[in-house]
Structure formats: structure tokens, C-alpha cells
Amino acid sequence: MNDELQGKPCTPTEPADYRANRDCAGFIKIWQFDPKTGQSWLKKEINNTILYGGADLLAYALAGKANSGISHMYVGFNNNASFNIGNEPAVTKGSTTFRTDGDYGYVRVPLTFPAAFQAQTNYEHNTVFFTVMLTSPPESEGAEFNDDSKIHTIGLAAALNPSGDNNDVIFSRAQFTPITYDPAFGLTVTWGVRFTAI
């Protein structure tokens, strides 16, 4: 038995802000860019929460279930000028729904590029990247997606039903201080999910 483990309590000792999952973690970057000039600005760099649905998707993928791969991103927004992110409930592992009531809405955007895989020797940091580009977003659910929209949450989803959204499973989700959507600029979201197996 490892000497370092002897006599230690079985309860976790990591600090409260330590990421919950050592083997699977995600991180998100959101850029705004000008399609005309190519200029870009990094707007957000945040970590995500892997939801309960994430475990289902991993199990489906391992079992070879069709359409279990990540295919879409959900971009949640609110059109109220006085929207305060501080009033939103924190994202938990069960935060699988995106609100469409009142000023809330979301757009369901298919991945712009196929998922990119960045392998790492020794399986220390195998990472999958998912990217969407919001230049001409699809029609929204709930409130209209326009230049008043304050994007405050996004989710990574797999469409188990490829022809509809009725069987989408949210893999992971993040919530952040809102970014106001500007149709004159594009938004690019890159979402990396890192798998560690050491």
C-alpha cells in the first residue's frame, strides 16, 4: 500500500474550487471577430461543468450508439436590458434545460467544423475541440436573437435524433457575465474537453 495513503481520511481534501472531475474537464473561449478585417477580440475564457448527461453521452459513445457524438452548441441569452447574471441560479450537474420564457431564449447552432482531436503522448491531455461560428445564426427558440441579446450561457450538446432537437442531451455547460450580441461581428466559440488517463 502506498505509504502516503496510510492513515489519511477517505474524504476529499481538495480545496472547494478544485475542479470536481480529474479525468474530464472542459474549457471555453469566445471570440468576437470582424469578418471584413479579420480583427478578433477574446471575450471570454471560462471553464465549464460536465452535466449528468455528459456521463450518459460518454457511455453511449463507448457503446457505439449512433449520433452520440457532440454535434451542436446551445447559446442561451436574455433580451432584457436590466438582465442581471447575479440573479441566475448557478449551473449544476442537473442544469440541462435552457429557458425560453419571457426574455429568455437560445439558439441551437451546429458545429461549424468537425471536432478536432489533439492527442497527447502518455495520455496526459487528450483534448477534443468543438467550434461554432455565429455569423448568421439559426432561428432562436423563445425570445428573438438580436442586437439586444445578452449571451450568458452556452452548452455542448449531442443530437441523438439527427433530424430534430427532441432528443438532445447536454454534455456540459457554462454560465458567465453576459456578452451582448452584435450582428455586425461574428462570434466564434471553441470548446475544449480534456481527458486525462494517467
Added chain:
Amino acid sequence: MQTPHLLYPSQGGVNRNQLLAGLGYFWNNVFKEKETLQGLTAAGAAQVVQEHYRLAELVACMSTKQMPVFGRRCWFPLLIKRSEVKTNLLLYGDGTVFGEQPSNADPQFAGQTFKFGRDKTRDDGQTRYYWKAPAELRSFSLIADKLVNPNNALIKNVDSTMEFGYLVLKTNPFELLGVNTTPLFNPDGSPATYTDVNNRVLPDETVLLWAYNAQVDERYAAVSWGWLFGMFQESSLVQKYVISQLINLYSNGPTINSIKAVVAAFMGVQPVIGLKETVKQIYTYTPPGHGARLQRVVETDLHVYKADAYYTLASHVKVGAVVENGDPLFDVVEVHDYVNHPTWWRTKLVPKAAINNVEAAGQAQSAQLALPSHLFAGSYNGELVFTNSMELMTVDSNGNINFPVSGTPADVAAFNWSLTQNSAEITKAVGVNAGQAVAVNPLDFLFENFLKTGTVLVKINFRTIEEAEWLTASFKHIRPVIPKNVMFLFFLDYNLPVDDYDWLNEGTGITLEDYGTSSSWNADGTNSDGRFPHNSAGAAYHQSDPTLTLFSLSKGLTRPKEFIDLNTTNPSPAVGSEAAMVVREGQLTASVPVGKTTKEVNNLLLMTFG
């Protein structure tokens, strides 16, 4: 011929009695000056033995691997003048710290505060006698007062030792029992005198002692091989390793192992000597002696290898593993290329300290890599920096590529222009069209598409600045040998020492006896309240304006503007109260208010001289 054993007193082939007996009946039984003859034969034999050693050492110098580090002298004379013997000398670099010696220091001096020009007082009450030994003397077995039948034999590490070039004795050599001293005279015939630390004028004299089996710096490595590389340093094991591995590099070519071996040699680490060796034991130990550092040891079936415990074992070194010739067993140097680590640029461009501190389940990530301008076609003024994180690469509506690279605006523009010349191929490769963007890892992009197959990273983990200094000075000897068609990135990982300025503030360790009355002060001249003493008028606390002092120590500013707590709005603030003083680019923007001291400026240490 069998090498005579160097045992004390001499035995076997140089036994005095046997030598005399070998001369025959007449010299042993008829000749009256038998003892003189015995001394003569013994001296002749000792000379032959000495010359034998000398010859054997010179022959060994034909090989860089076999050459001795030091020459061996059967007897090395030590002519000691009484005026040159010091007691309990305070030596630079002997571990002494400013102020009170910490409790974990040499137990003989814990808790003491030394004074310049004064002896160190040992807690055991003993006195040590220091004499500056001849520069070439490095070690010995014992010191005797006579070559034959000595009255005193001072055994190394028991009665005597060598410290920083000084011969250190437990006994005053002039007070050894039965020792012969010789008075000294000036050229005019008057007795030579000297003044001791107590201003007493004493007659000077000498004593002759002999160091037996002395290790003497004959500059074998420098004279035999070092001149090829301009290496004329004092002899040392490290110098021998370095010269040996440089010769190996030049003669056997720049294999990965030979490059690693020559770099490791500068850190005093010897790579595997045999063709194949099996690791038998791995352990750590601390050599005897105060201040000795923990050593990491690997025992194989043929040799023992050790390095400072700062270095960790190479990943393949385990008990039972077979290691090959030239392979350094410790992480003094790491070589990464596309074959042995296909994505080394993501995780290996990281200081050793950062790797050690990374969380258990994670791995340190390279932050970025700056590449020199000459690596890129075109005219660049400075470096281009490629980060190891996902960044946005955009293509504008005209098809111009904006790649996420840092540098001067002109260099970035030049780089993007060169990419845009091949815009069709690149945009097709990454799957992006005009007016679109894609996230890429710039460092990954660069290596995966251009550099990975022709680039090698040599990461050198220095433990001390001295190691780094020597290697960088000698790098000119390595560079001509390494392959021209491969880009070698040398990562010099400096282990910068931490400067610990203790007893400057928050302590009262210095006693100024000459200040008038004896009292204790902080090292910056403030008292235990952190205040400078009143002047005679009692008006101000400051003896001198801290902003005008010649020297100052301050916390390194990590940004152009840093706030320091000091309350300027309160006309009579209490000691330690909050305030606002701004330091901009290392300069105080306002004067220190009257009555304030450096203790109150808790982010800033000002050291006053005068």
C-alpha cells in the same frame, strides 16, 4: 611492477629495514653509520615511489577517462609561519548568514551574531587554527611533524581538515608536543616580528609539517586536454568529466547520448560508463559534514552514480532496468524530439520548478515559444511569439489571413502577409473561408505543419548559476559539432536562488554597542517599534530621508504602478496604520511623511547607510 601500497608507516617494498637489509652484510653489520644509510636508502626509495606515481599519472593522462584529477604526493611540505596562523576565521561563503545564525546552522555557531574582523566563537569553547594552504594542495591523509618517527600525526577530519583553501587544525601547530620551530630573521639580522589581533608584537617563526599522501593540483586535465578547449580552470572532477565528454563528442560524433553526456558533465553528473549496466539499487543519502546536500544514488552492477537530490531520476531508471553507455541517469538534461515525444512542444517548454509544482493529476503546459526572426523567410526585426493555447485565426473578406502570433506590429504583419501568399492552401487545410474564423493552437500549428520533424529540444536543468555560467561560456565548443540540418532549441532552465533578506525589518537582531547605549536595532537602523531614533531636537524620527539614501531594497514591482499602505491623510497616524503612497516604475512619487518609518511601508524595505 606492482604499485607499492601507500600505507602509513611505509611497508612492503619501501620498508626501511628491508631496504637496509637488502644492502648486504657489510652495510648492516660492519658500517657504523647504519641509521644514516637507512635514511638515505629510504629517501631514495621514497623518491622512486614518488616518480613512479608521477609517471603512472602522466601515462594515465593519455586517456581522458583514465587521467587522474589530482596528482599524488607521498609527502607535501607545509612551511607554516606563526604570523600567518589565524584563529576561528570568518570565511566568505562558509555558510555564515547576516545577523544571528539560525538554529539549523552549524550547531557550533547557532544563535551567534558574528562581527567583521573578529573571530567566530565556537559554542564548544574550542579554537580552530586556520592557515592558508598552498593553492595546489587539495587534500591529504594526515599531517606529521616528521617524515620518520613523528611525534604528532594529525589525521584528516579528526584533527585537521581543509576548508575553502585553508588548512584547519584543532591544535596550534606551534604548540604541538616536540615540534621543532625555527625563528625568522629580517634581512638585517634582527628578529622578525608580527602584531597579533590584540596588538601584541610577537616574534615570528616557522614550523615545518608534512602532509602525507597529499592530493595536489598538477593541472593534468588542463595541460593534457583542456588547452584544446581553452579550459584552464583549477582541476576538479567536473572539469575532467567535461573534457572527457567533449573529446567523446568530437571523436564519436553528435549522438543524442553524447550531447546529453557533455551537458550532464557540466553539472558534475557522469553518464553510464559501461556498455550496458543493470540498475541494482536506488536510494538517497546525505554525506557527513555540516551543510552537505542530499545525494541521489544509483547503483548498477558495475558502477555507482550520484547526483544532487535536486535532480530526479530519469523516467526509465528503475531497479532492474538496463541502462546504456552515455545515458545520464538523472534529469540534468532532457532531449525531446518528434520520435520520442511527438508533442513535446506542448508540455516540455516548462521550467523544472513549474513541473514540480503542478497538481498531481495534471501536467505542466508550455505557455509559449518565442522564435528568432532568422527562422522565418522575410524581413523581421524581432521574435515572433506563438502561444500554446487555442487562439482565433481569422480570414478577412479579402482572404487575408490573421494568424494569432505576437510580435512587433510590423513583424506580425509580415508574418500574416507571408501566410496570405499561400492563403488557398492554408485556408483549405484548416477548413475556413473568407470572412470566417477558426480556433487554432499557434504553437501546435507551427510545429505540426513546419518544424516538428527537424527540431530537437535540449532542456538543461541547472541547479546553480555557476553551472549555467560555465556551460554557456563553453557552448562555443558544443555548437560546431551538432548537426547543421537539425534545429536545436536549447532550453536553459535556471534554478534561481531565493534571496532571503532576513532581519531587515520585523526583527531586532543587531546590537550597536558604539551607539552610546547598548540597544538592539533592526538591520535598517530602526528600533523595535520600527522607528528611527529621535535626533537631538526630538523633532523628526528620520535620521536621513529614505528617498535620498544611496541604496535601497524594494519589493520587485510586478506592474508599473503599485500601491503601498501609508496614510498621508491622517496627520498623526499610528504605527502600522493604513496610508496611500504610490510607487511608479520603482520610484516613490511622494515623500515619506515625517514620522513614518520603513516598518510602516510594509511593501517596501529601505536600507539606510549612514
